[in-house]
Structure formats: C-alpha cells, structure tokens
Amino acid sequence: MNAEELIQINNEKRKELTKENKEYYEDMLVYVRLSYDKSEQETEEILTELLDHLVEAQEEGTTAKDVFGQEPKKYADEIIGELPKMVTKERMQYFAMGVLYFLASIAFLNGIIKLFSYYVLDIEPLTETYYLGSLAFKTLLKIVVAFVLLYFVVKYIRWSSFKRINKVAEFLLSGLIGIIAMGVFMLVIFVTPDFGPTVQISFYVTLLLGIVLFFVARRVRKINS
Amino acid sequence: MSIRSQLLKGILEGCILAVVERQTVYGYELSLKLQDYGLSVSEGSIYPILLRLQKEKLIRGEMKKSSTGPNRKYYYLTDEGAEALDDFKVNWEGLKAPVDRLLHKEG
Numbered sequence: 001m002n003a004e005e006l007i008q009i010n011n012e013k014r015k016e017l018t019k020e021n022k023e024y025y026e027d028m029l030v031y032v033r034l035s036y037d038k039s040e041q042e043t044e045e046i047l048t049e050l051l052d053h054l055v056e057a058q059e060e061g062t063t064a065k066d067v068f069g070q071e072p073k074k075y076a077d078e079i080i081g082e083l084p085k086m087v088t089k090e091r092m093q094y095f096a097m098g099v100l101y102f103l104a105s106i107a108f109l110n111g112i113i114k115l116f117s118y119y120v121l122d123i124e125p126l127t128e129t130y131y132l133g134s135l136a137f138k139t140l141l142k143i144v145v146a147f148v149l150l151y152f153v154v155k156y157i158r159w160s161s162f163k164r165i166n167k168v169a170e171f172l173l174s175g176l177i178g179i180i181a182m183g184v185f186m187l188v189i190f191v192t193p194d195f196g197p198t199v200q201i202s203f204y205v206t207l208l209l210g211i212v213l214f215f216v217a218r219r220v221r222k223i224n225s
Numbered sequence: 226m227s228i229r230s231q232l233l234k235g236i237l238e239g240c241i242l243a244v245v246e247r248q249t250v251y252g253y254e255l256s257l258k259l260q261d262y263g264l265s266v267s268e269g270s271i272y273p274i275l276l277r278l279q280k281e282k283l284i285r286g287e288m289k290k291s292s293t294g295p296n297r298k299y300y301y302l303t304d305e306g307a308e309a310l311d312d313f314k315v316n317w318e319g320l321k322a323p324v325d326r327l328l329h330k331e332g
Binding site: 001045052053056057068075079082084 | 256
C-alpha cells in the first residue's frame, strides 16, 4: 500500500474517534506529517498504526492520553526522532513536483486572466512580448519567494499544532502576511527591467503550457511509488 | 529520564524481539502480549521502539490483511534480529543473577 492510499484510509478511519481523541490524534498527525524531511511512506505507516491502536483502545474505554501520554508533542517528537529520513531521490522528486505545480498555476492563471481581458474586457492583445532574460529572472525569484513563504507556513503550523490559538487573530495575522508577501511579489515584478531576447507568445499557448506542466507535475509524484 | 524508563528502554527492546520471535504481531497485539506478561509500560511507548528496531533491521514490517479485516502492519524477526535477541539473552542472564544477589542478599 502506498502513502497516498494510507492517507485516504486514515481520513476515513479518523471519523471513528471521539472528539477528544480526534483532537489529540490530529494534532500529532499534522505535526508528524510536517516533519518534511522524513520518508513519506514510513510516516504514513506509523500514523496508520497509531490510529489503529487508538481506535482499538477507544473501544476498551482508553483515551489517547492513556495510550500516548499527557504530552502529545513530546511523544510526537519521539516518533519523529526514530523515523528514517527521506532519501535524496524522493527529496528531489518533491522539490521538482513543487516547482512544477507552482509554474503550472502561474502559467494557467496568467493565461485565463489574459484571455478574459482580451475577449470579455477587450483591453489587452492576444499575444504578449516576453523578454526571456527578465522572464527567467522573475520566475526564479517567484519560486524562491514561494518556498520561503511555504517554509514559514510549515514552521507556523508545526509551532501551533498543540496550542489552541484564537481563530480571529490567526486569520488577521495570516491575511497581513499574505498581503505583505503579495506586495513583495508585485514590487519585484514592477522594478525588474526588461532584458534579454524577446518572444511573442499567444495566451492560448500560456494556458496550454499550464495544463501540460500540471500533468508533468502529477507524473513526477507518481514515479515515487 | 527517570531510572525506570532508562532501564526499561533496553529491556523492552529485548522483550519485543522475544515476542516477535514467537509469532508475527501488529502493534496493538504486541502491547496486549506485553501486558499479559505483566510488563506494565505505557502502550504508546512501543512505537518509537518498533521504528528503531526497523531502522536497525532487527525486525521488518509488512502490511497484510488481518483476520478481522483491515490492513495492518505485522512485524517479523529478521536474521539480524534473531542474533540480537540471542545477544540480549546472554547479557540478561549475565546481569540477572548478580543484580538479584546484590539487591536481596546484601545489607
């Protein structure tokens, strides 16, 4: 059984838990899953085992606290400490997949928005002139910003895993960070001068490129198993 | 870490190998077996040990259908595991008698 199947079964089986046990278990699940440098297969296997155990214990009237202890974070850290690391090949696949999905969504969204502007709003031409040098530079920068953002999001979720944080404060804070990040994106795009050779690309091509990249990214993930 | 949990860690590894040698078990089953033998450890404490034993290739896990239906990960003893268990038995025998003597006959 591969990791994807295990995740699906886990999602179903989790519904059998009582509210209290579910909260405890899901905190651990998120925290352990986001220890991103661990083998995905091994991570999902141990999470399945812990869940199976908890479901059986629950039938006997035992709670998650009885089974895994009073300190879920400490227990989760112990589990993470023993999990084998992701191998380099798996790491590279994840990285490539992430980049491809990201590029796919940029190309796809760009295509959609520009086609909309051309046909519905009638404000833009159907083809755009791209400067390959600045295009490459901007794309690279976007990838870096996206990864930095992702890194902090993961950090934050792990940090907040075992805490009950005020939802409103969390929403406002994440909104603020989102706006700042978007601002940085926009700024970079505006201040980068045009350089390099030029190409004319129709937005149909951009859209198609987005779709192709999406399927390539999917394939990269499938190679894994 | 308390003395008890430090002591237990190594011993528990040996005991888990001994259970797995007798029959293949899945996690929950293993915790029941240990309790049956009177080893009162917290149930969850077996999982970090199971992971470590797998990493050291002393046991291996395999997802299999169980008699009650769902897929479970069953643990098997490897050849290295059998050797490690033999080592543990020798070490344990060497410790058990002197420690008993020390604790009960002196003072």
